[in-house]
Amino acid sequence: MMDNLTLKILLIEDDLIDQMAFKRAVKEQNLPYEYTVASSISEAAKILNNEEFDLVISDFSLGDSNLFDIMNTILQKDIPIIVTTGIGDERTAVRAIKGGVDDYIIKDADRNYLNILATTVDKAIERKRSILERRLAEVALQRSEEKFRAITSSAHDGIILLNQQGTIAFWNDAAMHIFGYSSEEVLGKELHDLLATPEYYESYQEGLDILRTTGHLRLAGQIIEITGRHKSGKEFPIELTITHFKLQDELFVTGVVRDITERKQAEQELNQARVAAEAADRAKSEFLANISHEIRTPMTGIISMAELLIDTPLDQQQQEFANTIFDAGHHLLLVINDILDVAKIESGFLSIDNSIFELTPFLHSLSRIVSPEAAKKNLTFETLINPDVPFHVNCDPLRLRQILINLTTNAIKFTDQGHVTLQVSLEKENECDASIRFAVSDSGTGISPDNQNKLFQPFVQVDTSITRRHGGSGLGLVISKRLAEAMGGAIGLESTLGQGSTFWFVLPYTLSTKKLNECAGKNGTDTILDSIPVPKTSPTSGTSSDVVIAKLMHHVLLVDDDPVSGRVAQYQLNKLGCSVQWVTSGTDAVNEVLNNNYTLVFMDCHMPGMDGFQATRAIREAELSMGRRIPIIAVTARAMEGDREICLKAGMDDYISKPVELPKMKIILDHWII
Structure with missing residues (x-):
């Protein structure tokens, strides 16, 4: 060659x-x-x-x-x-x-x-x-065309080539399948006349004119959703991507078309499923709220009336009967609360509300709650806090208290002699994070390895004879485990049969030096009741003179549509030195506030007609021209996640859940009117 x-x-x-x-x-x-x-x-x-x-x-x-x-x-x-x-x-x-x-x-x-x-x-x-x-060149062109046709023929998306006059120059098999026209039927025909619906005609012609005069194609490279028209006349949703190129001084437009009918149907079905799921969630939430309300409302009457009865002149047998009613009511309320908590967790209504608070005072207040229960069994209870544990922490104080009360009361319940100790230590710390270990140790009988795995399962206790003797729902550890995990921590157990047990959990806390310094000296809680736990012990016997009744100088408006709850609250407030005006609707509450001078309002949230939220908003709006603001305390038997935030957002100042015991009522009064 x-x-x-x-x-x-x-x-x-x-x-x-x-x-x-x-x-x-x-x-x-x-x-x-x-x-x-x-x-x-x-x-x-x-x-x-x-x-x-x-x-x-x-x-x-x-x-x-x-x-x-x-x-x-x-x-x-x-x-x-x-x-x-x-x-x-x-x-x-x-x-x-x-x-x-x-x-x-x-x-x-x-x-x-x-x-x-x-x-x-x-x-x-x-x-x-x-x-x-x-x-x-002819062979290369032929091969290129063959390759192009092979690619376009195997493509699932329709590929359409238009010249600058808007007529179809190429049409692949997928386009034929999507629109129903063969290549012979469309080649050389106007695209819009065949495939597009009338509402796009004006913008289509305008786009072609711009392409011819400037060489620029609007929406080039973008994915747009429009309506296409099948040969049968049926309209359906399509996804269109357009690009343009020049070949031998002539402009061409390539359109890639995808039939998205199935996707739109799937999206619609998914949206319907989402709406149905949200409706089901709302129904579950409302059901739990209603169940909570229906249970707590009569429990308010039982516990609070027993509490008031105990503080009246009674003989020994009557005093014993009243104390039994009070204790049994409290026990039933604890079981009910456990069941409702598990239902909330399983239904996905558990929320974590972090805030900065002082850990040491928090633990001391917890000790004051638990110590009386230990003393009843002649057990020693102590709280040991290592010196390196941060004074301020950022987590959910309500959930932390719930876990610690579950673990400590469990330890006291199943320990007959000796001690129960809460040990708090620093697991690790760096500039931004710390992990704190809480360990509750007891001198009880211990738990065998086979039974340890059962403890964190719902409604399970390892010894049914102990269950019958001590009672309980078997849900406390389940709730504690779910709460610890929701807070980003872990929970576990170390136990040797005959030598006692240690239940521990480790929680991470995000530290913020600036925010902690700003919050020094504050308890970091939204409501006074969240920061001051109240012991769940039976009131001591005595006469009405045991309660110091102040001069009737505080005029309180009580708003509650339930006759039992209203009567209980009225007795409690009278006992604490307040004069009470009791109304049963939100409308009456607004009228009373506008026409009288009250020191404080206890507002039930859920009433027929104008509820407590609507009444509070109406009062707050009226107060803008009155030049004063009266404290409004929300009272509810629902006790659902987010209720407190809803109450505060509506303009209420504090939140208390039923049943409302006398010590809780006194804390509210001391905080808001003294």
Whole structure:
């Protein structure tokens, strides 16, 4: 083959003089030819089978053969051919050119034809090169088109090509499947007339005009959702992405179309499922709230009336009966609270409300709650706080107190002699975080390894005889475990049979030096009752003189539609030195506040007609022109997550849940009216 501009030529010539003349011309003209001579067609055929050439120069007639006998072999190899023929035989030469020969030279007697040999060879080579390049380009184009069609045919998305006039130039199989038209039906047709709905016509034409005048395509590369039209006339949602390009000075637009009918149906079904799930969640939440309200309201009457009864002149047997009612009511309330807490957790209504507070006073107040229970069993209870434990922490104090009370009261319940200890230590600390370990140890009987795994399961206690003796729902540890995990911590147990048990949990606390400094000296709670726990012990017996009754100087408005709860609260407030005006509706409450001067309002949240939230908002709005603001305390039997925030947002100042015992009521009064 041609290498460094040297042409490799096969000369087919049976005349020795012509062979010599060719050789002499190549030498004299210093032509860059490397040549091989064949004296016959058969010899040339053998040479062509073994070698490759850039050009064949052949006499037309060689003995009993001619060039036509070998021409197909040469042409199949894409080798240019120059034929030489005698004067007067031009018709044969033309015939040869029609058969595929590239050029011809007419021999003359003086062999002057060799003077134009180089020019003829160059023309033949160039012509052949152009043909080959064109053929290669055609093959490449054909392969490219085949590849393009293979890709577009296998694509699941419709691919549509438009020219700048807006007519369809290409249409793949997926587009046919999406819209129902075959390629023959759409090629050369206006896209909008076939596929688009009328509302897009104006913007479509405007986009084409901008493309023609500026070469810019609006929304190029963006995914847009529009409505398409099927051949049947049915409209359906499609997702469209458009791009544009220029080919041979003509602009084209490519649209990739996806039928999103199924996706839209799935989204609609998902949305319907979400709405149904939200409705179910609301129904569950409302059910829990209603159950809580329906249970706590009569419990208010039982516990509070027993509490008031105990503080009246009674003989010994009556005092014992009243104390039994009070204690049994409290026990029932604890079981009910545990069941409701588990129901809230399982229903996904558990929330964590972090705030910054002082840990040491918090633990001391907890000790004051638990110590009386330990003293009843002659147990020693102590709280040990390591010196490196932070004074301020940031977590949910209500949930922390709930876990600690569950663990400590459990330890006291199942320990008959010895001690119960709450040990608080720093697990780890860095600039931003700390983990604090709370461990409750007892000197009880211990728990076997087989039974330890059962403890954190709902309604499970390891010894049914102990359950019958001590009572309980078996839910305290389950609740503690869920709360600890919700706060980002972990809970566990270490116990040896006969040597006592240690229940521990580790909680992470995010530290903020700036915020902790700002909050130094504050308890970090939203309501006074959250920061001052009240012991759940039976009131001591005595007469009404045991309670210091102040001069009736505080005028309190009590708003409650329940006759039992209202009567209990009225007795409690009277006992604590307040005069009480009791109304049973939100409307009456608003009228009373507007027309009288009250020191404090206890507002039931859930009443028929105007509820407590609406009444509070009406009072707060009226107070804007009155120049004063009366404290309003929310009272509710629902005790659901988020109730406190709802009350404060409505304009109430504090929150208390039923049943309201006398010590809790006194704390509220001491905080707000003294």
